[in-house]
Amino acid sequence: MKHMAEQKYGLKLIESHLPSQTLEQGLDVLEIMRNIHVFVSKFLYNVNNQIFVEKSSNNKHLNTINIRHIANSIRTHGTGIMNTTVNFTYQFLRKKFFIFSQFLFDEHVKSKLIKDWKFFKENHLQTDQKYPFERAEKFNKQIRNLGLTPDGESYLDQFRTLITQIGNAMGYIRMIRSGGLHCCSNAIRFVPDLEDIVNFEELCKEEGLSLECQTAAKNLDNVVNNLVQNFAEGTEYFKMLVDVFAPEFRNTKNMHLRNFFVILPPLEQVAKQQQAMSGRPDEKLQQTMTLTIKRLDQYIQEYDLFYYSLSSARIFFRADKTAAEESEEKEKDVSSSTAPADSSSSTQSSTA
Numbered sequence: 001m002k003h004m005a006e007q008k009y010g011l012k013l014i015e016s017h018l019p020s021q022t023l024e025q026g027l028d029v030l031e032i033m034r035n036i037h038v039f040v041s042k043f044l045y046n047v048n049n050q051i052f053v054e055k056s057s058n059n060k061h062l063n064t065i066n067i068r069h070i071a072n073s074i075r076t077h078g079t080g081i082m083n084t085t086v087n088f089t090y091q092f093l094r095k096k097f098f099i100f101s102q103f104l105f106d107e108h109v110k111s112k113l114i115k116d117w118k119f120f121k122e123n124h125l126q127t128d129q130k131y132p133f134e135r136a137e138k139f140n141k142q143i144r145n146l147g148l149t150p151d152g153e154s155y156l157d158q159f160r161t162l163i164t165q166i167g168n169a170m171g172y173i174r175m176i177r178s179g180g181l182h183c184c185s186n187a188i189r190f191v192p193d194l195e196d197i198v199n200f201e202e203l204c205k206e207e208g209l210s211l212e213c214q215t216a217a218k219n220l221d222n223v224v225n226n227l228v229q230n231f232a233e234g235t236e237y238f239k240m241l242v243d244v245f246a247p248e249f250r251n252t253k254n255m256h257l258r259n260f261f262v263i264l265p266p267l268e269q270v271a272k273q274q275q276a277m278s279g280r281p282d283e284k285l286q287q288t289m290t291l292t293i294k295r296l297d298q299y300i301q302e303y304d305l306f307y308y309s310l311s312s313a314r315i316f317f318r319a320d321k322t323a324a325e326e327s328e329e330k331e332k333d334v335s336s337s338t339a340p341a342d343s344s345s346s347t348q349s350s351t352a
Contacts, residue, residue, distance in 0.1 A: 027065055029073040029081055029176075033088045036169065040092075041161075045171035050178060052171070070179025071186070079226070082180050086237045089169050090244070096166050097245065103159050104263075105256045108146055112139055113259040120262075136265040143266075160267050173237050188227045197224060 005011040032039045043052040043065070052065040074081060103109060116135055120127070144154045191197065200217035249257055 027063065027069070029070060029077065029085055032065075032172070033081075033085045036088055036092050036172075037165075039172070040165040040168035043168060045168050047171065050171075050175055052168075052175070065175075067175060067178045067182055070175055071182040074176075074179055074183045075186075079180060079183070082176055082237075085176055086173060086240070089173055090241060093166065093169055093241065093245070096162060096169070099162060100159075100166070101254060101257060103155070103162075104260060109143070109155075109263075110256055110259065112142060113262040117259065117262045131265045133265065133269060136269040139263075139266040140269055154270075156263075156266060156270055159263075160270055163267070170238070170241070173241065177237050184227050191224060191228070197228065 002013050005013060027039075042055055043063075044055055045052055050067055054062040054064070057063070104113070116139065119135065120131060140154070140156060143156045146155060148154055149158070200220050201214055204214045204217040248254060
């Protein structure tokens with residue numbers, strides 16, 4: 001509006017210093033899109049609530065991203081940002097699926113998967129249609145023997161991280177669609193009847209308005225039609241990605257990808273091991289807690305000594321007080337014993 005006032009009427013307005021986005025927007029869609037590789041590695045996706053939660057942070061709080069934040073960001077940049085975001089995510093998924101395929105195509109991994117699948121087909125009756133976890137542990141040990149990263153992670157750990165990042169990217173696409181529908185629903189509520197929409201361009205022509213008004217009415221018609229179309233149908237971005245990747249996955253040259261389901265039990269075993277390791281207290285934290293407990297014990301001993309000193313002082317002064325009270329009681333007893341004797345002597349003298 002500021003640029004329109006300047007170009008149309010020559011008005012130069014002062015700087016409003018208003019934020020370029022809503023205060024409740026959170027992370028911007030453009031920022032996430034440009035750093036999609038960082039986003040999928042630092043955030044965790046909750047499928048049920050459709051919310052991203054930051055994995056860890058140096059601050060005292062964790063950032064979260066939900067549908068409302070995405071909708072506010074889409075309202076700021078326009079609905080065109082949705083297609084651009086999906087394209088960026090598609091390029092990211094292509095790279096990740098290539099690494100995914102390379103891992104399963106590796107001879108060490110592929111041979112072990114085929115061997116486990118053959119074992120299951122031959123012994124599924126004896127194992128009651130269940131995959132023995134002993135085979136999964138053996139598979140993990142064999143993969144760890146191939147090598148470890150400097151952080152102590154095996155290739156299977158990295159593969160599990162890769163699957164998590166792919167899932168986060170797909171969840172982000174799902175949230176983009178939900179945020180777009182949320183944004184369109186908030187904007188379309190001002191249209192009274194979605195089934196009977198007035199054509200503003202034709203009305204302007206009938207009234208003989210200027211060409212500028214007709215152009216503005218045409219733009220308004222396009223915006224309203226776009227909102228109605230997005231609100232009624234929406235864009236199945238998730239289905240689009242499936243349609244793009246499905247032919248490649250079903251191609252005969254990618255037959256090794258069909259062995260992916262065999263690696264699920266070892267991946268589950270790795271997940272349980274990581275959860276068990278994460279449940280253990282950190283060594284540095286344990287040292288800090290030990291030092292803190294020692295300091296608290298010292299403070300407790302000092303307070304106990306102070307309490308003992310105060311109690312002994314109270315007993316000492318209480319003893320002096322009781323001695324004084326005993327002397328006063330003795331004096332009272334002596335005075336009371338002498339008083340009757342004086343009275344008896346006085347009575348005897350009076351009778352005489």
